Amino acid sequence: xxxxxxxxxxxxxxxxxxxxxxxxxxxxxxxxxxxxxxxxxxxxxxxxxxxxxxxxxxxxxxxxxxxxxxxxxxxxxxxxxxxxxxxxxxxxxxxxxxxxxxxxxxxxxxxxxxxxxxxxxxxxxxxxxxxxxxxxxxxxxxxxxxxxxxxxxxxxxxxxxxxxxxxxxxxxxxxxxxxxxxxxxxxxxxxxxxxxxxxxxxxxxxxxxxxxxxxxxxxxxxxxxxxxxxxxxxxxxxxxxxxxxxxxxxxxxxxx
Amino acid sequence: xxxxxxxxxxxxxxxxxxxxxxxxxxxxxxxxxxxxxxxxxxxxxxxxxxxxxxxxxxxxxxxxxxxxxxxxxxxxxxxxxxxxxxxxxxxxxxxxxxxxxxxxxxxxxxxxxxxxxxxxxxxxxxxxxxxxxxxxxxxxxxxxxxxxxxxxxxxxxxxxxxxxxxxxxxxxxxxxxxxxxxxxxxxxxxxxxxxxxxxxxxxxxxxxxxxxxxxxxxxxxxxxxxxxxxxxxxxxxxxxxxxxxxxxxxxxxxxxxxxxxxxxxxxxxxxxxxxxxxxxxxxxxx
Numbered sequence: 001x002x003x004x005x006x007x008x009x010x011x012x013x014x015x016x017x018x019x020x021x022x023x024x025x026x027x028x029x030x031x032x033x034x035x036x037x038x039x040x041x042x043x044x045x046x047x048x049x050x051x052x053x054x055x056x057x058x059x060x061x062x063x064x065x066x067x068x069x070x071x072x073x074x075x076x077x078x079x080x081x082x083x084x085x086x087x088x089x090x091x092x093x094x095x096x097x098x099x100x101x102x103x104x105x106x107x108x109x110x111x112x113x114x115x116x117x118x119x120x121x122x123x124x125x126x127x128x129x130x131x132x133x134x135x136x137x138x139x140x141x142x143x144x145x146x147x148x149x150x151x152x153x154x155x156x157x158x159x160x161x162x163x164x165x166x167x168x169x170x171x172x173x174x175x176x177x178x179x180x181x182x183x184x185x186x187x188x189x190x191x192x193x194x195x196x197x198x199x200x201x202x203x204x205x206x207x208x209x210x211x212x213x214x215x216x217x218x219x220x221x222x223x224x225x226x227x228x229x230x231x232x233x234x235x236x237x238x239x240x241x242x243x244x245x246x247x248x249x250x251x252x253x254x255x256x
Numbered sequence: 257x258x259x260x261x262x263x264x265x266x267x268x269x270x271x272x273x274x275x276x277x278x279x280x281x282x283x284x285x286x287x288x289x290x291x292x293x294x295x296x297x298x299x300x301x302x303x304x305x306x307x308x309x310x311x312x313x314x315x316x317x318x319x320x321x322x323x324x325x326x327x328x329x330x331x332x333x334x335x336x337x338x339x340x341x342x343x344x345x346x347x348x349x350x351x352x353x354x355x356x357x358x359x360x361x362x363x364x365x366x367x368x369x370x371x372x373x374x375x376x377x378x379x380x381x382x383x384x385x386x387x388x389x390x391x392x393x394x395x396x397x398x399x400x401x402x403x404x405x406x407x408x409x410x411x412x413x414x415x416x417x418x419x420x421x422x423x424x425x426x427x428x429x430x431x432x433x434x435x436x437x438x439x440x441x442x443x444x445x446x447x448x449x450x451x452x453x454x455x456x457x458x459x460x461x462x463x464x465x466x467x468x469x470x471x472x473x474x475x476x477x478x479x480x481x482x483x484x485x486x487x488x489x490x491x492x493x494x495x496x497x498x499x500x501x502x503x504x505x506x507x508x509x510x511x512x513x514x515x516x517x518x519x520x521x522x523x524x525x526x527x528x529x530x531x532x533x534x535x536x537x538x539x540x541x542x
Binding site for chain 1: 263264265266269270272273274276277279280281282283284285287288291301340343344346347348350359361362363364365366368369370371372373374375376377378379380381383387417420470474475477478479480481484485495498499502503508511512515518519522526
């Protein structure tokens with residue numbers, strides 16, 4: 001009995017995790033307006049999704065925000081990881097500590113602190129405030145991913161480059177960047193997904209000038225059931241699945 | 257490696273990194289601490305006379321009740337996650353390595369899916385004329401639909417659904433590190449299964465438990481959209497209070513004070529995690 005019991009248990013938990021998602025996907029192809037009864041197969045909710053101009057605009061806004069936030073946080077995160085790995089400087093522990101606090105603190109704490117900053121400094125709530133906020137919460141994840149890659153790396157290579165007369169910048173560009181490339185890609189994908197999924201921080205720091213997808217979904221699901229959300233959820237699911245498989249593939253391939 | 261000569265690249269990197277963190281992490285957090293001891297002001301959000309009114313307000317009967325209820329729901333969420341996650345991580349760590357990785361992958365797939373959409377999926381299942389009620393009535397187990405949506409239970413189910421992977425992953429990592437020799441040694445020394453569990457397995461997995469608790473308990477107080485979608489107006493989280501105070505009531509000092517209470521809770525949990533890890537380090541290697 002003890003042999004199959006753990007497996008049955010694991011299976012049961014996975015079933016519970018995936019039933020809601022399965023129902024969501026199945027009902028996105030439901031022709032009936034009510035979210036509970038089956039009215040035949042149809043793609044009408046996907047159609048109404050793309051005929052909704054505000055929705056399409058929010059999608060583009062989200063996509064652009066996620067692209068730019070992932071890119072900026074990958075650049076700054078990679079530089080931070082390199083600095084932590086290679087330089088000795090005062091306050092290194094403080095820097096590490098700040099990154100750890102960003103990663104661990106509840107999103108809502110980060111959200112209100114950034115809102116307070118933006119309002120008091122006078123940064124208008126919109127694309128810029130969203131970008132600054134998203135880069136900030138993605139940053140620690142990029143730093144960790146890159147640090148993990150750097151920690152298993154042969155130190156003699158950068159030293160050899162230096163001995164051959166390469167400047168710090170040249171050495172970073174020609175030796176370190178190629179080595180951490182897989183980690184950069186994985187970090188970028190992680191940042192992209194985190195940004196696309198964020199609700200809590202975005203609720204606080206977005207303004208009416210720049211509506212993004214999660215907030216649009218939020219206003220839709222608060223009242224009643226909307227079949228369009230099923231269609232949108234299915235698309236997002238497929239999208240993040242592709243991204244996740246891509247990042248896993250990059251990471252495992254680079255290990256070989 | 258650090259050289260004394262001037263390195264423009266090094267300077268540029270350090271200035272950029274420090275600048276970003278000081279402006280977007282340190283300054284905002286100091287602002288919140290400052291805001292919590294200032295006075296509410298309709299024009300500039302906060303103004304001088306320093307005082308502790310906001311903290312006193314936290315103990316008003318009305319808010320205290322909300323806080324305690326939120327803490328209760330978060331604690332229940334954490335407990336359920338632990339009860340599901342502990343045996344789960346244990347069972348997972350006993351499988352073959354290849355299969356472990358595959359199952360971990362399927363554990364994080366939902367976590368990469370929009371959390372609002374997943375909460376909405378639960379709403380479809382729990383609604384009065386939703387799928388669970390229809391199924392139960394179809395089977396003839398119940399005659400009338402059971403009210404599941406807009407209850408305390410619905411909020412806890414939603415939070416567990418969103419946060420379970422955060423409990424399982426740290427637990428899995430301690431079970432994965434658990435050395436079989438220690439269990440064998442305990443067995444050889446005459447300990448039964450139960451004694452081994454209490455005296456060996458539980459203490460060694462405690463850091464994982466605390467890490468999991470930390471990763472579940474705090475978000476479970478902050479994820480305001482879960483009660484918004486599943487809980488109705490009576491089952492609020494601390495996160496809902498903070499959000500209302502900041503965005504609707506414009507009472508920054510109060511919202512800031514509530515957020516600082518959350519931060520202090522986080523600090524205490526982190527300290528406990530550290531202490532438990534150090535104790536294991538001393539006993540395990542000594």
